[in-house]
Amino acid sequence: MAVSVGIVGATGAVGQELIRLLHERNFPFSSLKVLASGRSAGKEIRYKDETFIIEEATPESFDRMDIALFSAGATITKTLAPEAAKRGCVVVDNSSAFRMDPDVPLVVPEINPEAVRDHKGIIANPNCSTAIALMGLAPLHQAFGLKRFVACTYQAVSGSGVAGMQELENQIKAWSEGKDCPPETYPHPIAFNLFPHVDVFFDDGYTKEEHKMLNESRKIMSMPDLPATTTCVRVPVMRAHSIAIHAEFEQPVSLEAAREAIAAFSGAELCDDTANNVYPTPLQFSGKNKCGVGRIRIDSALDNGLAFFVVGDQLLKGAALNAVQIAEEVVRLQA
Numbered sequence: 001m002a003v004s005v006g007i008v009g010a011t012g013a014v015g016q017e018l019i020r021l022l023h024e025r026n027f028p029f030s031s032l033k034v035l036a037s038g039r040s041a042g043k044e045i046r047y048k049d050e051t052f053i054i055e056e057a058t059p060e061s062f063d064r065m066d067i068a069l070f071s072a073g074a075t076i077t078k079t080l081a082p083e084a085a086k087r088g089c090v091v092v093d094n095s096s097a098f099r100m101d102p103d104v105p106l107v108v109p110e111i112n113p114e115a116v117r118d119h120k121g122i123i124a125n126p127n128c129s130t131a132i133a134l135m136g137l138a139p140l141h142q143a144f145g146l147k148r149f150v151a152c153t154y155q156a157v158s159g160s161g162v163a164g165m166q167e168l169e170n171q172i173k174a175w176s177e178g179k180d181c182p183p184e185t186y187p188h189p190i191a192f193n194l195f196p197h198v199d200v201f202f203d204d205g206y207t208k209e210e211h212k213m214l215n216e217s218r219k220i221m222s223m224p225d226l227p228a229t230t231t232c233v234r235v236p237v238m239r240a241h242s243i244a245i246h247a248e249f250e251q252p253v254s255l256e257a258a259r260e261a262i263a264a265f266s267g268a269e270l271c272d273d274t275a276n277n278v279y280p281t282p283l284q285f286s287g288k289n290k291c292g293v294g295r296i297r298i299d300s301a302l303d304n305g306l307a308f309f310v311v312g313d314q315l316l317k318g319a320a321l322n323a324v325q326i327a328e329e330v331v332r333l334q335a
């Protein structure tokens with residue numbers, strides 16, 4: 001069954017990956033409309049030997065469209081996603097606009113694919129750090145029963161889209177030329193630096209990114225009361241987020257069973273051989289669909305605890321890949 005597809009935010013970091021993945025995964029689209037802001041209307045996007053003319057995203061863009069993949073930020077989603085849904089178009093959204101809406105399924109296909117069935121026109125894709133952390137946490141939860149977790153992230157600048165990548169590149173270039181390059185996208189210089197500040201601060205001292213990770217993990221794993229805490233840090237890495245996780249489980253854990261659970265999980269690649277310096281790194285996992293899990297060890301501070309390190313390309317599993325996997329599930333259910 002072929003479907004008509006649209007991408008809202010096609011010129012962005014996630015949008016570019018969506019175009020590539022729809023082609024590479026042979027997504028059954030009969031037509032592909034690329035949409036962005038009025039600033040980009042009329043410009044071209046090239047993918048291999050195909051040229052797409054960008055159109056401005058408007059409510060009418062979704063007339064006769066079956067599936068729309070949104071990656072244009074929460075404000076655009078709040079305006080246009082209901083318009084698309086009203087026209088019978090199923091929206092898969094990368095922004096935070098509807099993730100915690102009880103009427104909107106929040107889906108990671110390796111974990112809760114059945115939730116896709118409950119959609120009312122809009123399906124949400126999780127925050128990038130959440131999706132990547134869950135590629136390690138979910139299989140271990142299946143094996144031992146998760147009780148609580150503590151996570152610290154090391155987040156790449158591509159998590160802030162094209163602007164974040166440009167800022168890191170510009171600051172490194174300026175530094176190599178002995179020039180000044182003051183921050184614009186971030187509150188501090190990102191080159192040769194890091195800061196525990198991703199998204200805005202809330203009154204409780206946590207950031208919005210940290211809240212997203214905790215609340216979305218609970219929703220996806222159907223564990224509304226799961227105790228968890230996290231610190232999200234921006235680091236000068238171009239692409240792929242890393243997350244150090246300490247988790248306590250209901251059942252006794254073993255390294256052998258933990259490694260087996262990770263190796264058997266479709267979203268993860270076991271990458272754990274410290275004798276040979278094998279553990280996941282952002283360079284190694286940039287551009288990869290699977291997330292690497294390594295440094296698995298018994299956590300010495302927790303009962304039935306495991307410590308481990310997860311790395312994943314947040315433009316892929318943390319955004320575009322997960323969205324295309326959801327769209328594939330939508331098509332499969334409609335067939």
Ligand code: NAP
Nearest residue numbers: 009011012013014036037040071072073095159161162319
């Ligand atoms: P980005 O590189 O800044 O791209 C933003 C896109 O939104 C561009 O295509 C832009 O089009 C479009 N846009 C802006 N205003 C618009 C408007 N009024 N109407 C239609 N399109 C408009 O951002 P990104 O990193 O791809 O992120 C996009 C979304 O995905 C955000 O919600 C973000 O939170 C989410 N997300 C990103 C990541 C990540 O790793 N980057 C991971 C998970 C989720 P123009 O070029 O015309 O301005």
